[in-house]
Amino acid sequence: MTSTVETKPFTDQKPGTSGLRKKVRVFQQPHYAENFIQSVFDVVEGKDGATLVIGGDGRYLNREVIQTAIRMAAANGFARAIVGQGGILSTPAASNVIRTRGAIGGLVLSASHNPGGPDEDFGIKYNVSNGGPAPESFTDALYARTLEIDRYVISDMTDIDLDTLGETTVDGLTVEVIDPVTAYAECMEGLFDFAAIRDLIAGGFRLSFDAMHAVTGPYATEILERRLGAAPGTVVNGAPLPDFGGHHPDPNLVHAHELYERMMGDDAPDFGAASDGDGDRNLIIGRGIFVTPSDSLAVLAANAHLAPAYKDGIAGIARSMPTSAAADRVAQALDVPLYETPTGWKFFGNLLDAGLVTICGEESAGTGSNHVREKDGLWAVLLWLNILAVRRQPVAEIMADHWARYGRNYYARHDYEGVEQAGADALMTSLRERLVTLPGTTIGDLTVSEADDFAYHDSTDGSVSRKQGIRILFADGSRIVFRLSGTGTQGATLRVYIERYEPADGDLAQQTGDALAPLVAAAETVASIKQHTGRNEPDVVT
Numbered sequence: 001m002t003s004t005v006e007t008k009p010f011t012d013q014k015p016g017t018s019g020l021r022k023k024v025r026v027f028q029q030p031h032y033a034e035n036f037i038q039s040v041f042d043v044v045e046g047k048d049g050a051t052l053v054i055g056g057d058g059r060y061l062n063r064e065v066i067q068t069a070i071r072m073a074a075a076n077g078f079a080r081a082i083v084g085q086g087g088i089l090s091t092p093a094a095s096n097v098i099r100t101r102g103a104i105g106g107l108v109l110s111a112s113h114n115p116g117g118p119d120e121d122f123g124i125k126y127n128v129s130n131g132g133p134a135p136e137s138f139t140d141a142l143y144a145r146t147l148e149i150d151r152y153v154i155s156d157m158t159d160i161d162l163d164t165l166g167e168t169t170v171d172g173l174t175v176e177v178i179d180p181v182t183a184y185a186e187c188m189e190g191l192f193d194f195a196a197i198r199d200l201i202a203g204g205f206r207l208s209f210d211a212m213h214a215v216t217g218p219y220a221t222e223i224l225e226r227r228l229g230a231a232p233g234t235v236v237n238g239a240p241l242p243d244f245g246g247h248h249p250d251p252n253l254v255h256a257h258e259l260y261e262r263m264m265g266d267d268a269p270d271f272g273a274a275s276d277g278d279g280d281r282n283l284i285i286g287r288g289i290f291v292t293p294s295d296s297l298a299v300l301a302a303n304a305h306l307a308p309a310y311k312d313g314i315a316g317i318a319r320s321m322p323t324s325a326a327a328d329r330v331a332q333a334l335d336v337p338l339y340e341t342p343t344g345w346k347f348f349g350n351l352l353d354a355g356l357v358t359i360c361g362e363e364s365a366g367t368g369s370n371h372v373r374e375k376d377g378l379w380a381v382l383l384w385l386n387i388l389a390v391r392r393q394p395v396a397e398i399m400a401d402h403w404a405r406y407g408r409n410y411y412a413r414h415d416y417e418g419v420e421q422a423g424a425d426a427l428m429t430s431l432r433e434r435l436v437t438l439p440g441t442t443i444g445d446l447t448v449s450e451a452d453d454f455a456y457h458d459s460t461d462g463s464v465s466r467k468q469g470i471r472i473l474f475a476d477g478s479r480i481v482f483r484l485s486g487t488g489t490q491g492a493t494l495r496v497y498i499e500r501y502e503p504a505d506g507d508l509a510q511q512t513g514d515a516l517a518p519l520v521a522a523a524e525t526v527a528s529i530k531q532h533t534g535r536n537e538p539d540v541v542t
Contacts (some may be wrong), residue, residue, distance in 0.1 A: 001156040002075040002171065007031045013146040015139040017344045019125020021111045024061050027122045033065050034072065038152035039145040040126045041076045043138060046104060048077040053098050055089025055180065056109030057215040057278040058240040059116035063087045067159045069107050074173035075153035081173060084180035087162050088240065090215045090279030092376035093184040095131035099372065100183065104129055110278035113250035117243035132349035132373025136465065181222050188223060191309040191371055192382050196389040198229050206269035209381070210259040213237045213245035216275040219378055249276050251283035251365055252542045253290065264288060271388065271395060275377035281365040282377035284384055286395020294324035294411050297361030299402050300383050302330045304359060306390040307383055314358035318348050321454050321469055322481045322497040323363040324409040333406070342456045342468035349373045350460040363413060363497065407504045410515035414538035416494040416529070424484055424492035427532035431470045431482060438472065443522040447475040472526060477501045480523050494533060496523050
């Protein structure tokens with residue numbers, strides 16, 4: 001039986017960079033999750049008789065919203081719902097299932113790297129049939145629908161057993177509960193030289209992977225320990241927990257500090273890595289050296305040919321605008337195009353579908369390739385391991401070789417989290433008002449050469465995305481970027497990206513903080529960060 005439930009719009013359901021993210025207690029309001037899911041289904045075309053993928057990162061409220069989504073899928077005419085066992089599907093694994101099973105799309109229940117628990121964050125995003133996040137045309141229509149919705153439809157079926165593999169048909173919907181790990185692991189085994197990596201590990205190579213009590217624990221255990229032969233215990237914090245063990249599942253040097261300290265210790269493993277809440281981000285640390293996400297993207301692109309899937313080379317590289325230009329120099333050396341897009345993996349999807357790029361990356365610890373349409377944390381880890389297995393050099397030596405060839409982009413991101421929205425908006429407005437007058441001015445010893453508000457013109461579909469971040473470029477090639485993030489759930493997150501290029505014959509061994517100190521001071525001078533945010537320093541530096 002199907003019920004039609006009258007409802008009223010919520011005015012705060014505008015999707016951000018990766019769907020709708022709010023506090024759990026917001027999603028627990030009567031009709032809140034149902035309104036958003038129904039609005040998604042109202043915008044989806046061709047859903048009658050179609051297949052829908054549903055899964056999440058296991059955070060608090062995951063199971064309850066999955067049951068709601070299943071009942072609403074039945075009432076909205078879908079024929080099949082594919083659900084990860086226990087409600088679990090990492091974001092890249094969900095993308096893989098959507099693509100391999102011919103699904104019309106999928107609901108991914110996650111707030112990515114945000115904390116979980118009854119007082120923390122939850123999220124829902126819709127991925128389209130290519131496996132990637134819905135484009136802006138879809139999310140714009142979705143938001144418009146949330147503002148006018150007056151009813152939703154839902155089946156009266158009882159809860160589905162999410163823990164038992166197999167199929168159940170209720171109210172015309174076949175619910176298929178699948179093993180969330182196997183298909184993804186097989187995909188990885190088809191991309192990389194697992195035999196070479198096994199030989200590396202068998203020869204005494206040690207690694208440590210911190211799953212942060214998030215979704216990648218089962219995936220990493222299966223691949224790293226069982227299929228590649230890493231020692232038991234290589235994967236730490238491997239059991240997914242609804243509150244991520246009370247920790248913040250963001251793979252950076254602040255929240256993964258235990259891994260960092262392990263890798264900087266006297267008896268450090270050869271290679272360390274971590275992933276985030278939903279498995280799409282990665283942290284790479286060699287013995288005694290942290291690899292920035294921007295540098296990791298560049299190294300992976302430069303060495304991708306060492307893995308079987310990319311042995312014939314790559315078609316191109318795409319990076320988000322705030323990501324450092326390290327990958328640009330690799331693209332130039334490989335004689336392949338480099339595309340600069342706004343932040344958000346959905347902007348890479350069109351380029352990947354068109355075959356214009358193979359490797360994509362964002363400074364926020366996301367890298368991936370054309371195997372799915374999401375960033376993929378374990379993919380990045382495995383490509384690093386494949387490179388290490390072939391080159392047989394330590395991570396630090398690989399980085400030194402890379403900088404000696406391409407030069408080094410000293411780079412950092414300063415995050416001011418949970419600041420007052422009004423202050424953050426005032427900061428950005430003030431910068432926008434001065435864009436015309438900034439070129440030619442000096443800030444300390446730096447001279448501004450250009451200043452703009454980044455706009456992206458998508459060459460594949462003609463769409464234009466404006467106000468994607470304010471860029472201030474200096475005559476020496478340095479730059480500062482200011483941007484408000486769309487991944488938080490309260491207040492505003494101001495992100496300041498700071499970059500300085502040092503050529504290959506320059507000083508490549510500076511401490512990043514020392515190299516960027518003049519630019520950090522310039523950022524405060526030009527934007528009056530303290531005045532607008534009330535903060536003396538950033539909450540997180542990565």
